[in-house]
Amino acid sequence: MIFRKKKEVLDSYSIEQCVSCNKTNKRKFKEGDFIFKTMEKCTSCANGQMMISKIFGELVK
């Protein structure tokens, strides 16, 4: 059919960001994640805390 819609499939990701050095890390969403959840210490600057800044879905190509 001409107007048949493509089925959209989203993959969920969480973005972790260091509150000190702003280093970001994109990874797959894990159950229990929520936005502004505090994670472990930043491995890059060692004194900043990682925090989930975004959770979103990206289209699977």
Next chain:
Amino acid sequence: MSNNCLKRFNFLKDLIWQKKFFLLLDFNATSLDKLFSSSDNSNPLMWMVWIIPIFIFMLYGQRIQLYITSSDINKGLEKLKSYRDDTRKELIDYIKTTLKPSEDPTSKLDRFFEYFTIMPSDMDPNGIVPKIRHIMRTREDSTRDQVKSLSQNISHLEISKITNILEAVATLQLFYKMVRHFFLTAKKQNNFPLILPLQMMMPFIMEEAEALKIAVSAFKQGQPIGDGIGPMIVGKMMLDTEKKSIALETVWSEKDFEGRKLCFMKAEGPAATVGRPADALEKIFAEKKPNIIVMVDAALKLEGEDTGSIAQGFGAAIGGIGTERFQIEEVATKHNIPIYAIVIKQSIKEAITLMKKEIADSSDIVSSQIYDIIRANTSKDQSALVIGVGNTIGVAQ
């Protein structure tokens, strides 16, 4: 000659005559080009080819259309039924695995799906808003209590998730029943005009039904949805401030900004709730008397608009049945306070399913626009109230 023989002879004579007449017709000249050419009217077959369908469509056109439309609606109805059954099963399984209730919750849940709400009489619309608010809150409170009663050790987050999934299944149940009702009535009465509005509405109903079906998975996993962009933006502004509870499932905090006092308010995340922003606004107003209100919410985009595009405007940006908006407008009008709105555009499906990247990426731009509005419309020593409107599932503060 007997009577029977005579009848037989007459019948044979008729057959012979019909055969001769048939042979006289010029079927040999029939070709497709001739058949459909407008100049040749002599061919009786051509005459039949045109006239018979006209009569068929004159007499049975509506019925043929009814059959075609019915089959389309029937396919949609089957899909709606499968959506309802799948989401119902998902909810029951989710409750059984996460809450581990002592008794089977199926019969209790089936009763919830059939809940209905009778809107107050609008013969005299004066004072109808508090009545609607009362009825809706009774429903919300009752559903929450019923979900709470499913298990003794149920957390606030789980209650909110299950309540939202329950609402999704109940809505799908309502869609299925309403479509089935109109479809069966139209078929029973052979009533084509009755099926036409249903055919027109079906794509919209199916779009919302598909969105509700997908939404269940996001609610189960506690993922933020498109509608949560408002709470996400305001939640970020509230980080490193002291959060205080102000109304049911609603929090607020204060911060200084370039000599101005800012108050932030949103539903309490990461639970799946929209809070009670209007009640909270009344309380903050009594205490802080802000000079402007800025509301941030998701808004339905028009076809052709980009997901995640931002628009600014005026007025209370809040959806729902309208009681919250009414209450906010009342307070703002009474105190002559301007309301500024920023909306992030998305479709109905995007609003209730996992937040898309385009929507999440708009958050930083919206934050800077909020500060711009505050700078432009307040002077130093004045104050502003920023409200993040929407379902705050998966978004803390």
